[in-house]
Amino acid sequence: MKITFTINGEARSIDTDGEAPLLWVIRDGLNLKGTKYGCGKAACGACTIHVDGMQVRSCSYPAKFAEGKEITTIEGLSRGDKLHPVQQAWMDEVVPQCGYCQPGFMMATAALLNEIPNPTDEDIDNNIINVCRCATYYRMRKAIHKAAALAAQNPSE
Amino acid sequence: MNTTKILYSIFLGLVMSSLILWSSDVNTSDHIIVPPTEIENSPFDLMMQVLTHQRCVNCHPAGDRPRKGDDSHITRSLGIPRGNDGHGLQSISCGTCHTTQNNDYSGVPGAPDWALAPESMTWEGKTRVEIAEQMMDPQRNGGKTPQEIMKHLTEHELVLWAWEPGIDAEGLPREKPPVSKEDFIKAVKEWMASGAIIPEA
Ligand code: FES
Numbered sequence: 456m457k458i459t460f461t462i463n464g465e466a467r468s469i470d471t472d473g474e475a476p477l478l479w480v481i482r483d484g485l486n487l488k489g490t491k492y493g494c495g496k497a498a499c500g501a502c503t504i505h506v507d508g509m510q511v512r513s514c515s516y517p518a519k520f521a522e523g524k525e526i527t528t529i530e531g532l533s534r535g536d537k538l539h540p541v542q543q544a545w546m547d548e549v550v551p552q553c554g555y556c557q558p559g560f561m562m563a564t565a566a567l568l569n570e571i572p573n574p575t576d577e578d579i580d581n582n583i584i585n586v587c588r589c590a591t592y593y594r595m596r597k598a599i600h601k602a603a604a605l606a607a608q609n610p611s612e
Numbered sequence: 613m614n615t616t617k618i619l620y621s622i623f624l625g626l627v628m629s630s631l632i633l634w635s636s637d638v639n640t641s642d643h644i645i646v647p648p649t650e651i652e653n654s655p656f657d658l659m660m661q662v663l664t665h666q667r668c669v670n671c672h673p674a675g676d677r678p679r680k681g682d683d684s685h686i687t688r689s690l691g692i693p694r695g696n697d698g699h700g701l702q703s704i705s706c707g708t709c710h711t712t713q714n715n716d717y718s719g720v721p722g723a724p725d726w727a728l729a730p731e732s733m734t735w736e737g738k739t740r741v742e743i744a745e746q747m748m749d750p751q752r753n754g755g756k757t758p759q760e761i762m763k764h765l766t767e768h769e770l771v772l773w774a775w776e777p778g779i780d781a782e783g784l785p786r787e788k789p790p791v792s793k794e795d796f797i798k799a800v801k802e803w804m805a806s807g808a809i810i811p812e813a
């Protein structure tokens with residue numbers, strides 16, 4: 456079936472099996488490889504994207520539900536050349552180890568900051584439940600607080 | 613009504629009255645009386661066989677976290693608290709992973725209005741009688757009338773999902789409740805029509 460949506464600000468149409476995971480459409484159909492496949496069971500969060508501003512695990516999201524929606528992947532998180540506060544904080548705190556899980560964590564964090572601009576540790580524990588095989592959780596926590604501070608300094612971002 | 617039917621009705625009436633009289637005599641700790649609604653395969657029994665099945669109880673858990681699987685376990689990915697409205701938290705919610713349909717690729721179940729039941733409707737760890745009392749109590753059931761409860765049980769897609777639970781993450785079909793959907797709906801309607809009598813605890 457034909458599915459039309461906006462991805463990272465660009466209108467796209469694609470012919471695909473409507474039941475296929477949106478993750479396959481993004482990675483294989485649109486060649487946006489930043490979103491990762493981890494478990495395929497909505498358990499790890501590596502495939503996290505935003506659909507109409509809400510975080511969604513794209514390995515478990517049928518492509519047909521993307522019709523008419525606004526999708527953001529890690530490639531669309533920055534504002535042009537300007538890094539998103541989450542990206543800046545991730546660099547400042549040197550969060551990644553192998554890096555595989557990081558796009559998912561960053562998308563989950565951006566979604567968290569949209570809802571809770573200044574999250575407590577408890578907010579982070581409750582809302583960020585992705586999995587990192589390299590256990591970078593400690594640095595991520597610091598980066599999440601830093602991203603909140605950066606966003607507060609520059610509210611337009 | 614012909615004579616045979618009249619005689620038969622009188623006979624049945626006599627048998628029932630003597631049973632009631634007999635039961636009031638023997639209601640002691642070593643002679644437990646089974647109330648009529650607790651009879652095996654009675655409408656109450658059939659309804660409760662379903663409502664106490666993990667397909668229902670997993671989303672009526674004690675505490676704040678949904679349960680998963682035929683063993684009703686908690687996983688990290690289901691560590692999301694119920695939040696204020698049973699749909700999860702501000703940025704991570706049921707809809708992060710669940711949609712309005714089962715997903716055969718990921719094994720993630722889904723149905724319209726996928727959510728946890730409110731805390732006042734916790735079923736896990738409760739007896740059949742406690743569940744029924746809670747379900748019919750407007751203070752705890754979200755202000756629902758018996759008619760609305762019946763509609764919820766017999767028509768709501770989220771409830772009826774129990775008979776189309778899809779496959780799990782290993783690709784194996786999820787267990788369905790032990791009573792068929794048709795028999796469950798019939799039982800609920802019969803139980804409601806006969807006054808929704810809850811047996812004594
Ligand atoms: S790949 Fe989607 S949650 Fe793991």
Ligand code: FES
Nearest residue numbers: 553554587588589
């Ligand atoms: S950085 Fe390696 S899995 Fe998270």
